[in-house]
Every structure is written in structure tokens, then in C-alpha cells.
Amino acid sequence: MSAPILDVQALDVVYDTPAGPARAVNKVSFSLKPGERLGLIGESGSGKTTMGTALMRLTRAPGRIAGGRVLLDGTDLLTLSPRALRATRLRDIALVPQGAMSALNPVMRLRRQMEDAILAHEPRRKKAEIDARIAELLTRVGLKPEVADRYPHELSGGMKQRAVMAIATSLSPKVIVADEPTSALDVVVQRQVMQTLGRLQEGLGAAVVLIGHDMGLIAQFADTVGVMYAGRLVEIGPVAAMIGAPRHPYTRLLIDSLPGIDVKRRLTGIPGLPPPLVKLPTGCPFAPRCPLAYDRCRSELPLPQETAPGHSVACHLYPENAELPPMPAPKEEAAP
Amino acid sequence: MSRELISYLLRRFAQFLLVIFIAVSVNFVIPRMLPGDPVATALARLQTAGTGQTMDIQAVSDAYRARYGLDQPLWNQYLNYWADLFRLDLGVSFANFPQPVSAMIAAALPWSVGLLSTATLISFFIGSYLGGRLAWPGSGRGIRMLVPGMMVLSAIPYYLLAILLVYIFAVYLRWLPPAGGVSTTRIMRADWATFVDIVRHAILPIMSIVLGGIGFWALGMRSQMVSVLGEDYITFAEAKGLSPGRVFFWYGIRNAFLPQITALALNLGAVVSGAVLVEVIFNYPGLGSLLYVAIRGQDYFVIQGVVLVLILTLAVMLFIVDLIYPLLDPRIRR
Ligand SMILES: Nc1ncnc2c1ncn2[C@@H]1O[C@H](COP(=O)(O)OP(=O)(O)OP(=O)(O)O)[C@@H](O)[C@H]1O
Numbered sequence: 001m002s003a004p005i006l007d008v009q010a011l012d013v014v015y016d017t018p019a020g021p022a023r024a025v026n027k028v029s030f031s032l033k034p035g036e037r038l039g040l041i042g043e044s045g046s047g048k049t050t051m052g053t054a055l056m057r058l059t060r061a062p063g064r065i066a067g068g069r070v071l072l073d074g075t076d077l078l079t080l081s082p083r084a085l086r087a088t089r090l091r092d093i094a095l096v097p098q099g100a101m102s103a104l105n106p107v108m109r110l111r112r113q114m115e116d117a118i119l120a121h122e123p124r125r126k127k128a129e130i131d132a133r134i135a136e137l138l139t140r141v142g143l144k145p146e147v148a149d150r151y152p153h154e155l156s157g158g159m160k161q162r163a164v165m166a167i168a169t170s171l172s173p174k175v176i177v178a179d180e181p182t183s184a185l186d187v188v189v190q191r192q193v194m195q196t197l198g199r200l201q202e203g204l205g206a207a208v209v210l211i212g213h214d215m216g217l218i219a220q221f222a223d224t225v226g227v228m229y230a231g232r233l234v235e236i237g238p239v240a241a242m243i244g245a246p247r248h249p250y251t252r253l254l255i256d257s258l259p260g261i262d263v264k265r266r267l268t269g270i271p272g273l274p275p276p277l278v279k280l281p282t283g284c285p286f287a288p289r290c291p292l293a294y295d296r297c298r299s300e301l302p303l304p305q306e307t308a309p310g311h312s313v314a315c316h317l318y319p320e321n322a323e324l325p326p327m328p329a330p331k332e333e334a335a336p
Numbered sequence: 337m338s339r340e341l342i343s344y345l346l347r348r349f350a351q352f353l354l355v356i357f358i359a360v361s362v363n364f365v366i367p368r369m370l371p372g373d374p375v376a377t378a379l380a381r382l383q384t385a386g387t388g389q390t391m392d393i394q395a396v397s398d399a400y401r402a403r404y405g406l407d408q409p410l411w412n413q414y415l416n417y418w419a420d421l422f423r424l425d426l427g428v429s430f431a432n433f434p435q436p437v438s439a440m441i442a443a444a445l446p447w448s449v450g451l452l453s454t455a456t457l458i459s460f461f462i463g464s465y466l467g468g469r470l471a472w473p474g475s476g477r478g479i480r481m482l483v484p485g486m487m488v489l490s491a492i493p494y495y496l497l498a499i500l501l502v503y504i505f506a507v508y509l510r511w512l513p514p515a516g517g518v519s520t521t522r523i524m525r526a527d528w529a530t531f532v533d534i535v536r537h538a539i540l541p542i543m544s545i546v547l548g549g550i551g552f553w554a555l556g557m558r559s560q561m562v563s564v565l566g567e568d569y570i571t572f573a574e575a576k577g578l579s580p581g582r583v584f585f586w587y588g589i590r591n592a593f594l595p596q597i598t599a600l601a602l603n604l605g606a607v608v609s610g611a612v613l614v615e616v617i618f619n620y621p622g623l624g625s626l627l628y629v630a631i632r633g634q635d636y637f638v639i640q641g642v643v644l645v646l647i648l649t650l651a652v653m654l655f656i657v658d659l660i661y662p663l664l665d666p667r668i669r670r
């Protein structure tokens with residue numbers, strides 16, 4: 001087994017809000033082997049973007065990284081000097097930010113925005129070399145080299161997304177964090193963009209953290225799936241096990257809420273709301289919505305435990321149960 | 337140049353011509369809507385004021401009546417007015433009869449343009465830079481302390497600030513001349529000494545304008561910058577590993593600047609009216625002073641001519657901003 005390329009240990013990210021610290025990422029740990037594809041899903045507000053930006057140490061006020069380590073090839077990004085950190089960004093770990101539609105500076109031609117990325121890391125490059133490289137990068141994501149001379153508003157949504165991916169992969173990073181790269185695109189373009197991302201990943205052999213809402217899209221892409229709930233990584237495991245035999249009640253409900261090919265399956269949705277991040281319950285954060293919750297869940301926080309190699313879950317049902325017990329139909333919301 | 341850009345430029349130019357046309361026409365109509373006969377009133381006033389000047393009242397009166405062409409139909413007067421304009425004939429001054437208004441304006445215009453454009457641009461750029469730094473998370477405490485001070489300066493009424501500066505630098509320290517555009521004894525030549533003299537006279541008025549305006553620009557820029565820094569392209573720029581300086585200027589300032597330029601265009605009007613105050617306080621030989629003296633003396637054609645020039649200057653400046661804008665923001669070229 002190869003050493004992990006990315007090893008995240010007990011990462012804590014907090015937003016300092018007037019109501020108190022909001023723990024948006026809470027003791028999250030996972031690791032990624034070179035070339036591995038991790039899909040991260042969770043409801044809106046579960047902390048996916050917060051974690052993705054923290055992986056590049058791009059967290060901005062009122063957010064701050066309150067603890068943990070992000071080991072990239074053995075080096076902790078969180079303790080690097082600003083200069084060393086800048087050298088690491090893009091070269092070793094790259095981000096395709098959420099809202100890549102707006103990730104390009106509207107008043108600069110694409111060429112300048114690709115150029116400055118390369119020059120920031122390889123200042124001695126000649127103009128001709130860079131132009132050749134830009135043409136190559138654009139072709140690789142399925143764009144014509146001439147696109148470099150356009151302004152962002154002259155590109156379609158899908159083209160912008162590809163352009164951002166071209167920039168993110170311009171220095172062949174070892175890890176790519178892609179935050180909902182397909183949101184705001186229509187279904188056809190979504191598929192194309194995902195295929196492009198897949199091809200890039202194979203070509204570069206980079207590890208990818210793909211963030212998304214859509215279990216279907218993620219399942220098609222990822223080797224490993226992680227589920228976030230209220231800032232915690234509640235379950236992570238191989239994609240087949242996660243779909244076929246999820247351990248965490250929340251994962252189960254997420255999968256059940258998938259429309260899927262099987263139309264007979266009722267679109268349930270998960271009743272209730274995630275807990276406020278400034279006032280998390282003492283026990284399991286999912287307890288108020290969990291159909292299987294029992295006394296212990298409300299008093300004691302379940303910690304991640306490995307139930308099978310590479311599969312870990314934070315739930316009190318384990319290790320007593322070998323697999324997830326049958327779940328009663330989700331409680332209906334109490335009528336007001 | 338793309339076809340869109342050309343069509344944009346043509347449209348702007350047409351707008352510019354329209355503005356000029358309206359300004360000139362209004363300038364024609366308004367004096368004719370005033371009650372009474374301005375020539376008679378003015379001359380009567382001059383006589384009773386007993387300025388001691390020996391002038392041939394009849395000649396002056398005839399000159400003005402011929403100018404007005406009061407016997408002709410309004411339409412003809414209007415055409416004549418345009419014809420005069422094209423010959424740069426703006427009439428003659430009452431107070432300095434028979435000096436042509438166009439000559440007086442030509443003498444005053446360079447002073448105003450030099451003083452105000454320098455001061456406004458300095459204030460605009462320094463203020464915008466400081467505002468940008470103020471919003472930038474990496475800026476030191478020095479910047480954070482500086483800007484509130486600037487705001488206080490902006491809050492002081494302009495004439496107090498100007499008097500304070502004159503007192504400190506001209507009266508107390510005696511470093512700089514208190515007023516005027518150039519030493520009264522100096523013979524104007526295109527040499528270094530004249531240049532230095534002019535600059536020395538310009539420093540205090542420029543300083544007063546800059547200090548008075550910098551806080552305004554800083555505040556506007558800060559709020560623009562705060563919203564720009566929240567944009568995804570800033571995050572992505574940082575994710576690319578760019579240096580903070582590059583992100584600050586090319587992704588932050590560069591974008592936050594655009595609305596500032598619009599604000600600058602809108603403020604050019606205030607610059608023009610501000611000119612009167614500054615020039616009168618510093619006895620500066622520009623258009624503002626000329627207008628002030630003309631209004632006090634009801635020097636009719638001078639007022640009309642200066643106002644026309646001020647409006648035209650404003651229109652030209654707005655047009656220039658319109659021309660620069662698409663270079664800065666490609667999204668505008670539509
Ligand atoms: N600037 C901020 N100030 C305060 N709280 C914030 C801030 N940004 C995010 N949060 C909070 O942190 C939590 C996680 O937000 P985050 O954007 O990481 O969620 P997400 O999982 O990416 O959601 P989505 O799927 O909608 O993108 C949310 O509850 C949000 O309210």
C-alpha cells in the first residue's frame with residue numbers, strides 16, 4: 001500500500017459569528033492515496049466547501065482553521081510559511097472552486113489568467129513556451145486554443161468550467177479539489193464536464209476530492225465516498241459498500257432520497273433540519289432526525305470507527321450491529 | 337477593434353455631440369428669458385456705480401445691442417449665435433471693455449485645468465489606493481489608522497481647511513506663497529524658474545483639494561474592494577499561488593476601480609463648481625475666479641462664456657471617461 005498523498009487529521013474550521021463560534025468542520029479526518037477519487041457529499045451547509053478551501057488553507061475571516069493537520073505528501077500545509085504555501089498551491093494541490101462560473105476575473109483575458117498562474121511558479125518561462133502550454137492545456141479540456149484570447153463573458157458556462165479546470169491542472173498537481181464543478185450546468189454539459197474531469201484525473205494520476213450534492217453523479221465518478229453532516233464526516237468508505245450497504249442512517253436516507261432509475265422508489269427527503277452549528281447537541285448531531293436514535297445517541301458523541309477496511313462510520317449502532325438495522329419510515333414532521 | 341466597440345464609440349460620440357448641442361442651446365435661451373433688457377440694466381448699474389472708468393456708454397450700448405441683434409427674429413439670433421461660437425466669438429466684457437471674452441477665458445483656462453485635473457487625479461488615485469488597502473486583510477495597522485484621519489479632514493469645511501493650510505505653510509512656516517498662480521513680479525517664460533514658481537503656487541490649493549477629497553475616494557474604494565474580495569475569482573487567484581501583490585492589484589484594485597471611475601465621472605461636475613471656491617480662496621487666476629468676479633460685476637457675456645466652457649469641459653471629460661471605460665472593462669463594449 002502506498003503512503004497517502006493527502007492526510008487530513010482532525011481538521012477543525014470555525015466561523016466566528018456574533019452568535020458564537022460556528023463549527024463548520026468538526027474533527028474531520030480522512031486520507032487519500034495517489035490517484036484516488038474521493039467523492040464528498042452532504043446537504044447544503046454541511047461544511048463541504050469550508051473543508052475544501054481549508055485543504056488549500058484559503059479559509060478567510062470570519063472563518064479560521066482552529067486545529068488539525070493537512071499533510072500533503074507528508075508536509076503540513078497548515079504550518080507552512082506564506083511563501084512556501086503559495087508555492088504549494090496549484091503546483092501540488094489545486095482547487096476548482098465552487099461557483100467556477102465566477103472564478104475567472106471578468107476584466108482579464110483568459111490567456112492572462114492562465115499565464116500568471118504558470119509564471120507565479122515558473123517565472124523564467126518564455127512567452128512562446130507559455131503560449132504553447134496554454135494551447136495544450138485548453139485542448140486537453142476540450143477547448144480550442146483561440147479561446148485563450150476571449151474574456152470570460154464571451155464563454156459559455158461549460159466553457160468557463162473547462163477553462164477553470166485547465167488552469168487548475170496547469171502544473172499537474174497531485175491533488176485536485178473540485179467543489180461542485182457541475183452545479184449551474186445543464187445535464188448534458190454536466191456529463192461532459194465530469195468526463196473531462198475523469199480524463200484529466202487519469203492523465204495526471206492526481207488524487208481528486210470531488211464535492212457535490214448529487215449522490216448519483218458522485219457515485220459514478222468516485223472510488224471512495226465520504227458523507228458529511230453538520231461539519232462531521234459521518235461515514236466514509238468504498239463506493240460500492242456505501243451504495244450497497246451504507247452503515248450510517250444518514251447515508252441510507254441520502255441514498256433513498258435519490259430519484260434514480262428505479263422510479264418506484266418513493267422520493268422521501270429527510271425530514272427535519274441539521275442542527276445549528278453554534279449550538280450543536282451534546283450527542284450525535286444526527287440524533288434529532290435519526291429514526292434509529294436511542295438514549296446513548298443524545299448524550300454521547302459517536303466517534304468514527306472502522307467497520308471494514310477502508311470503511312469507517314461514526315454511529316453508536318456499531319460495532320454491536322454488523323450492518324444497518326432496518327429503518328422505520330422516517331418520522332413525519334409534527335403537525336404545527 | 338471589434339464591430340461592437342466601434343458602434344459603442346460612435347454612440348458615445350453622438351451622445352457627446354448631443355450634450356454639447358443642448359448645453360449651447362440652453363446657454364442661448366436662458367439670457368433671453370431673463371426679464372428686462374440686460375444691456376440697459378447692466379449699463380445703468382455701471383453708470384451709477386461710477387467706476388471712474390471713462391468709456392463711451394453709447395458705443396458700449398450699441399455694441400451689445402448689435403450683438404443681441406434684438407431687431408432680428410429669434411431663429412436668426414440663434415443661428416448667429418452658433419456662427420459666433422464657431423468663430424470662437426463669445427462677446428466682449430463689460431468690465432474690461434472691449435476685451436473679448438474668449439481671450440479672457442483662454443488666459444484662465446490652462447490654470448484651472450492644470451490645477452484641478454492634477455489635484456483631482458492625485459486625490460482619486462491616492463484615495464482609491466488607500467481605500468483598497470483598507471479593505472485588504474493583509475494591510476498593516478498604519479493604513480488602518482491613516483484613513484480615519486483622512487475622513488476627519490474630509491469632514492472639515494473646505495474653506496477652513498484651506499485657511500488652515502495657508503496659515504501653517506504660508507504665514508507661519510513661510511515655505512509657500514499664500515495665493516496667486518505665479519509671483520506677481522515674474523515674467524512668464526518657458527523656463528525652469530517659472531515652472532518651479534508655478535508649482536510652488538499650486539501646492540497649497542492642490543493640497544487642500546487632495547486632503548479634502550481623499551477620504552471620499554478611500555471610503556468608496558473600500559466598500560467596492562470589500563465586495564470584490566468576496567468574489568470567487570479572488571479565491572481562485574489565491575488558489576493559483578499568486579503573490580499577494582498581484583492578487584491585490586490585478587484582481588482586487590483592478591475590479592474595484594471600475595465603479596470608482598463612474599463615480600469620478602459623476603463627480604467631475606462637483607470638481608467644476610469646487611473650482612470657484614478653491615480659486616477664490618487662493619486668488620488663483622483660473623476660470624473659477626473669472627466667474628466669481630464676473631458674477632459680482634454682472635459681467636454678462638463673461639458669465640455666459642465661462643459657464644459654456646465649464647459645461648463643455650465637463651462634457652469632454654465625461655466623453656474621455658466613456659472612451660477609457662471599455663479599455664478597462666471589456667463587458668461594456670456592447
Ligand atoms: N462566512 C461565513 N460566516 C459564517 N458562517 C459561514 C460562513 N460561510 C459558511 N458558513 C457556515 O458554515 C457552514 C458550512 O458552509 P459550507 O459553505 O462549507 O457548506 P457546503 O456544504 O459547501 O454547502 P453547499 O452545498 O450549499 O455549498 C454553513 O452552515 C454556513 O452557514
Ligand code: SF4
Pocket residue numbers: 248249250284285286287288290291292293294297302314315316317
Ligand atoms: S449515533 Fe444514534 S443518532 Fe447518530 S446516527 Fe447513529 S443511531 Fe442515529
Ligand SMILES: [Mg+2]
Pocket residue numbers: 048049050098179
Ligand atoms: Mg459548498
